[in-house]
Amino acid sequence: MIKIENYINGQLVSPLSENYLDNYNPSTGKIYGQIPNSDENDVEKAYQAAENAFPLWSKSSTEYRSKILQRIADLIFENLEEFALAESKDNGKPLSLATAVDIPRASSNFSFFAKAITQFSSESHENSAINTINFTLRQPLGVVGCISPWNLPLYLFTWKIAPALASGNCVVAKPSEVTPYTAYLLSKICIEAGLPKGVLNIVHGLGASCGNAIVSHPNIKAISFTGGTKTGQHIARTAAPMFKKLSLELGGKNPNIIFSDCNYDKMLQVSLKSSFANQGQICLCGSRIFVEASIYDKFKADFVEKVSGMKVGNPLEKNTDLGALVSKEHLEKVDEYVQKAIQEGGQLLYGGKPVQVNDFEEGYYYQPTIIEVDSNQCTLNQEEVFGPVVSLMKFSSEEEVIALANDTKYGLSASVWTSNIDRSMRMSQQLKTGIVWVNTWLNRDLRTPFGGTKSSGVGREGGLEALRFFTEPKNVCIQYSIE
Numbered sequence: 001m002i003k004i005e006n007y008i009n010g011q012l013v014s015p016l017s018e019n020y021l022d023n024y025n026p027s028t029g030k031i032y033g034q035i036p037n038s039d040e041n042d043v044e045k046a047y048q049a050a051e052n053a054f055p056l057w058s059k060s061s062t063e064y065r066s067k068i069l070q071r072i073a074d075l076i077f078e079n080l081e082e083f084a085l086a087e088s089k090d091n092g093k094p095l096s097l098a099t100a101v102d103i104p105r106a107s108s109n110f111s112f113f114a115k116a117i118t119q120f121s122s123e124s125h126e127n128s129a130i131n132t133i134n135f136t137l138r139q140p141l142g143v144v145g146c147i148s149p150w151n152l153p154l155y156l157f158t159w160k161i162a163p164a165l166a167s168g169n170c171v172v173a174k175p176s177e178v179t180p181y182t183a184y185l186l187s188k189i190c191i192e193a194g195l196p197k198g199v200l201n202i203v204h205g206l207g208a209s210c211g212n213a214i215v216s217h218p219n220i221k222a223i224s225f226t227g228g229t230k231t232g233q234h235i236a237r238t239a240a241p242m243f244k245k246l247s248l249e250l251g252g253k254n255p256n257i258i259f260s261d262c263n264y265d266k267m268l269q270v271s272l273k274s275s276f277a278n279q280g281q282i283c284l285c286g287s288r289i290f291v292e293a294s295i296y297d298k299f300k301a302d303f304v305e306k307v308s309g310m311k312v313g314n315p316l317e318k319n320t321d322l323g324a325l326v327s328k329e330h331l332e333k334v335d336e337y338v339q340k341a342i343q344e345g346g347q348l349l350y351g352g353k354p355v356q357v358n359d360f361e362e363g364y365y366y367q368p369t370i371i372e373v374d375s376n377q378c379t380l381n382q383e384e385v386f387g388p389v390v391s392l393m394k395f396s397s398e399e400e401v402i403a404l405a406n407d408t409k410y411g412l413s414a415s416v417w418t419s420n421i422d423r424s425m426r427m428s429q430q431l432k433t434g435i436v437w438v439n440t441w442l443n444r445d446l447r448t449p450f451g452g453t454k455s456s457g458v459g460r461e462g463g464l465e466a467l468r469f470f471t472e473p474k475n476v477c478i479q480y481s482i483e
């Protein structure tokens with residue numbers, strides 16, 4: 001049994017209540033560890049540690065902070081195998097994916113912001129007519145809260161923590177209670193890297209108690225949250241009366257738009273990934289596939305054939321395409337959405353059932369599932385399933401597909417497949433999403449702004465946007481005299 005502990009004031013400590021929760025391995029359905037069931041008292045202790053650490057950390061040089069963050073990045077990379085195995089065990093994702101994507105990206109998050117902070121600058125405005133110079137001081141906020149979900153556990157956790165620390169804040173952070181393991185390993189790495197005590201505090205526990213205590217803490221100045229739209233609304237309601245700075249990265253129902261003039265083979269290969277990578281549990285997955293009528297039948301046949309060849313199974317095996325879903329509850333939710341889609345008239349083209357994997361009979365496996373729909377108003381096209389389920393629908397014109405793509409409450413990302421550059425520009429301008437990928441998917445450059453519109457969130461993270469979020473701009477105006 002693995003016993004995870006909180007990381008507060010530079011030490012690994014038990015929750016004050018001594019209460020622990022069970023942690024499940026989704027690939028076996030068995031309990032394999034325990035995690036602290038922290039409450040507001042643990043959050044308060046973490047906050048105090050962070051508050052005490054803030055004066056020194058915020059005044060330390062950018063070079064010093066950069067060096068420590070780079071050391072953390074290096075140590076994550078040096079321990080890639082251990083981290084990847086932990087992520088796969090905790091989340092159910094293929095080990096190959098954790099090794100190739102999740103953990104290298106967590107390391108890159110630290111090394112990117114270690115460098116970015118040394119390049120971060122602010123504006124100045126001179127007005128020689130009245131002898132003034134205005135410049136913008138960018139100061140750290142103080143103690144900030146970072147709360148992340150279970151789908152890309154360390155990847156998203158570090159995406160918030162790294163810029164917060166780089167810009168001089170101290171942090172109280174909570175990973176998802178469902179996937180705490182790599183955050184715990186990160187605590188140990190921070191100790192090894194010599195991160196001063198209290199600068200980062202990681203508190204494990206349930207969203208409703210531990211997460212809520214972070215959001216409602218009166219002296220935690222900002223919340224960077226990634227998770228579901230409903231939780232985001234709750235957080236916004238709690239934080240708004242205190243005028244906290246908020247960055248909310250929420251759900252998506254992203255269109256994957258395929259025109260007949262695209263590079264067909266590349267599109268087909270990438271569409272498999274954008275539909276089913278990480279068992280479809282990525283906020284950026286293209287879960288609504290719109291295909292131009294002239295190639296619809298061909299795409300449908302080819303896509304079903306390719307998907308039927310995908311292997312669902314033990315995440316530790318090299319040739320596994322889809323591992324387990326994150327929890328039993330989530331598997332049941334995904335299956336309910338599939339059954340509802342069929343009841344509403346959707347045609348099941350492939351999948352639609354849980355999978356029994358030999359020797360892992362109690363694991364939470366589900367077939368990659370394709371459902372053909374004829375209306376964008378069906379539940380499947382309007383609500384986020386966050387699982388290995390995509391819908392297929394045909395369209396006849398650019399105007400029609402833009403209207404369909406924009407017709408949801410979400411606005412996170414979109415993919416467009418076309419070789420017509422004019423069309424790609426027209427589409428990019430009209431799609432109401434925070435990100436548009438043309439002839440690619442999940443092609444992430446960490447310098448770019450990341451976030452969604454409408455119910456997909458508020459604010460942008462990534463690159464300098466994240467450093468701006470975690471700092472307060474202050475206008476300083478100096479009038480000088482010229483003798």
Ligand code: NDP
Binds near residue numbers: 176231232249
């Ligand atoms: P949740 O919203 O359920 O949880 C996210 C985090 O918030 C978890 O750490 C959770 O803790 C915590 N939490 C839950 N309730 C509260 C609360 N009242 N106050 C404070 N914290 C709380 O999301 P999931 O973990 O289920 O993640 C899936 C969702 O995340 C999907 O909707 C997906 O689209 C979205 N997502 C968005 C991304 C983006 O960048 N836009 C990227 C990745 C995912 P606990 O788990 O312990 O309940």
